[in-house]
Amino acid sequence: MARNRVVKRKQSKADISRDKVLAAAVQVFSEKGYAGATMREVARVAGLSAGSLYYYFSSKELMMEAxxxxxxxxxxxxxxxxxxxxxxxxxxxxxxxxxxxxxxxxxxxxxxxxxxxxxxxxxxxxxxxxxxxxxxxxxxxxxxxxxxxxxxxxxxxxxxxxxxxxxxxxxxxxxxxxxxxxxxxxxxxxxxxxxxxxxxGIVISGESDGPALTAPEAKKEATALK
Amino acid sequence: MARNRVVKRKQSKADISRDKVLAAAVQVFSEKGYAGATMREVARVAGLSAGSLYYYFSSKELMMEAxxxxxxxxxxxxxxxxxxxxxxxxxxxxxxxxxxxxxxxxxxxxxxxxxxxxxxxxxxxxxxxxxxxxxxxxxxxxxxxxxxxxxxxxxxxxxxxxxxxxxxxxxxxxxxxxxxxxxxxxxxxxxxxxxxxxxxGIVISGESDGPALTAPEAKKEATALK
DNA sequence: GTCTATATGGTGATAGAC
DNA sequence: GTCTATCACCATATAGAC
Structure with a gap:
């Protein structure tokens, strides 16, 4: 999708920056939550100014989606x-x-x-x-x-x-x-x-009240506790 | 702790309101996250004004703790x-x-x-x-x-x-x-x-490559994939 | 206890220079 | 592409009336 020159060439400068921003976003979002993350901090981690982020993602929501x-x-x-x-x-x-x-x-x-x-x-x-x-x-x-x-x-x-x-x-x-x-x-x-x-399972084979079954069987188990 | 009249009486008006605020906080925090939740919305859900919350919790952080x-x-x-x-x-x-x-x-x-x-x-x-x-x-x-x-x-x-x-x-x-x-x-x-x-476990008993063991045994399993 | 202001600061987003 | 400003808004928290 985006950057529709997918097939050819290596990463342009823009792509490299975009990835840098994305990586920073991953880190900050995961640490602070969606609402708690600020564009300013994403920018700081990415090594850019806050305004520059909008060159790659036109909103915080779109950044999250990416x-x-x-x-x-x-x-x-x-x-x-x-x-x-x-x-x-x-x-x-x-x-x-x-x-x-x-x-x-x-x-x-x-x-x-x-x-x-x-x-x-x-x-x-x-x-x-x-x-x-x-x-x-x-x-x-x-x-x-x-x-x-x-x-x-x-x-x-x-x-x-x-x-x-x-x-x-x-x-x-x-x-x-x-x-x-x-x-x-x-x-x-x-x-x-x-x-x-x-x-x-964790139980030792052959132990106590019934091993794994092929067909439905033991049915009246449970129901203890409230 | 808090409200050190723990032993006697039923809930005072303050306690009831406090619980109401707490319940509202639980709801809003869980829906919006810590940073995404606003005191205004907690207040709205609790049926109080935003300023009133501070009678019970002197900060958002303390509310979260509660x-x-x-x-x-x-x-x-x-x-x-x-x-x-x-x-x-x-x-x-x-x-x-x-x-x-x-x-x-x-x-x-x-x-x-x-x-x-x-x-x-x-x-x-x-x-x-x-x-x-x-x-x-x-x-x-x-x-x-x-x-x-x-x-x-x-x-x-x-x-x-x-x-x-x-x-x-x-x-x-x-x-x-x-x-x-x-x-x-x-x-x-x-x-x-x-x-x-x-x-x-999910496997049918007696099936294939080894049931539950009492002692360490099958040891060279796994390691497939990378 | 609960209200209605309001102070103070941080936020997402934009504009325009370079 | 990246910057520096700056806008408009909304947040937490406080003050003081009732």
Whole structure:
């Protein structure tokens, strides 16, 4: 889109500055929130004057939209690509593992970018929100289909609601943005633990009140507590 | 603390107004973010004039702090209480299930309150953040101890890092704040699915490449993708 | 307690020189 | 392209009447 000379040449001076501004915007928005971020601070971080920003983004809202767009497809492209290179012989379990790891790497490497679409969601102008929502939905659909296929292949339990499971899985992984620190566990270790828990759970096999079922069964559980 | 006539009488007119302001603040902060929220709007929602707010909170920052404090201990009290009434005979698996359900109910019923401590975290003034952090840590410690006890009792796998598992579990449940809608699955259903996945995983028992282990074993997994 | 001013400062955005 | 001004507005917070 913008800068319709997409095919040829390397970055012009304008493109370089635009990227610099965008990077600064990502940082400031993620630290201060949409309303809390000021054009003056974005400019300062970018090394420009406040007025100059308007050469690249004609409003704060459009700047926000650009910031979000950068992050949107990053993760989904990473994951789709990781799945695509899997051999057809790969089990769904393996595919899911690869997808989990790719998703985790995707969100954590895009850093502040991904933080924005989570923390700032509620404060984002409606029109920006709408566009982001559409791209997000398509990606979530991919995960749903992956789980459904795995279920039909007999690899995962049928007593779990697929949509709910998908939502829980994705949101659980996304939540790593809240607590991941570069000086802690490695992304690989985290992805590994995620996969183990999602795949097999935390309980020791054969333990106590009922293992994973193929068909709906244990139904009168829960309902404790209020 | 504040209003040191805690023990006696019912709410004075001032207390009622204070609560009204606090509730309005919760709503507006959660919708607009810390910086995006205006005292004028809080006042409007509370049915007061902007200036009147300062009778109860001498600054926007202190108002924010009050809002956060309301939500902090709600969830942890709910969970601790739910665990306390469990019979000593209850397995750790049962305790964990009860804790999951209580935590989920806690965050979802406190609604916008809990949203604040997640969405607005990055925008919160440092001093407020610090206090919130301490209370949060104590609660997370409780979960850690629960998992450690379960592990020592031989109920859960020892090949999972306990801290990481705790973090994943809690953040996964908290993430329900992002996607829960009152017109969708019931809280009970969601808690049930959470527990099933966390306990047993999504894979059909006995399936493919290795079930849950008691001891560290399968170690050369993963490392695919980059 | 709650109001109506209002002081004071910061914000997004624009205009026009270079 | 980037700057320096500057406008018009809205924010938090205060003062003092009721």
């Amino acid at each position: 910031v979000i767009n950068v992050s949107i497809n990053n993760v989904s492209k990473t994951v789709l690509n990781a799945i695509a290179v899997q051999p057809p012989s790969a089990s769904y379990s393996e595919k899911i593992k690869v997808a989990i790891k790719a998703h985790l790497q995707g969100i954590l490497s895009s850093g502040a970018n991904a933080v924005i679409s989570r923390y700032l969601w509620v404060q984002i102008p409606d029109e920006v929100k709408r566009k982001h929502f559409i791209a997000q939905s398509a990606y979530e659909e991919f995960w749903l289909n992956l789980l459904i296929a795995a279920q039909e292949a007999g690899e995962i339990r049928t007593d779990l609601d697929v949509r709910l499971t998908r939502t829980i899985m994705l949101s659980a992984i996304n939540a790593a943005l809240d607590w991941y620190r570069p000086d802690g566990k490695s992304v690989d270790e985290i992805a590994e633990t995620f996969f183990k828990i999602i795949k097999e | 809002v956060i404090n309301v939500s902090i201990n709600n969830v942890s009290k709910t969970v601790l209480n739910a665990i306390a009434v469990q019979p000593p005979s209850a397995s750790y698996s049962e305790k964990i299930k009860v804790a999951i359900k209580a935590h989920l109910q806690g965050i979802l019923s406190s609604g916008a309150n809990a949203v604040i401590s997640r969405y607005l975290w990055v925008q919160i003034p440092d001093e407020v953040k610090r206090k919130h952090f301490i209370a949060q840590s104590a609660y997370e410690e409780f979960w850690l101890n629960l998992l450690i006890a379960a592990q020592e009792a031989g109920e859960i796998r020892t090949d999972l890092d306990v801290r990481l598992t705790r973090t994943i579990m809690l953040s996964a449940i908290n993430a329900a704040l992002d996607w829960y809608r009152p017109d969708g699955k019931s809280v009970d259903e969601i808690a049930e699915t959470f527990f099933k996945i966390i306990k047993e």
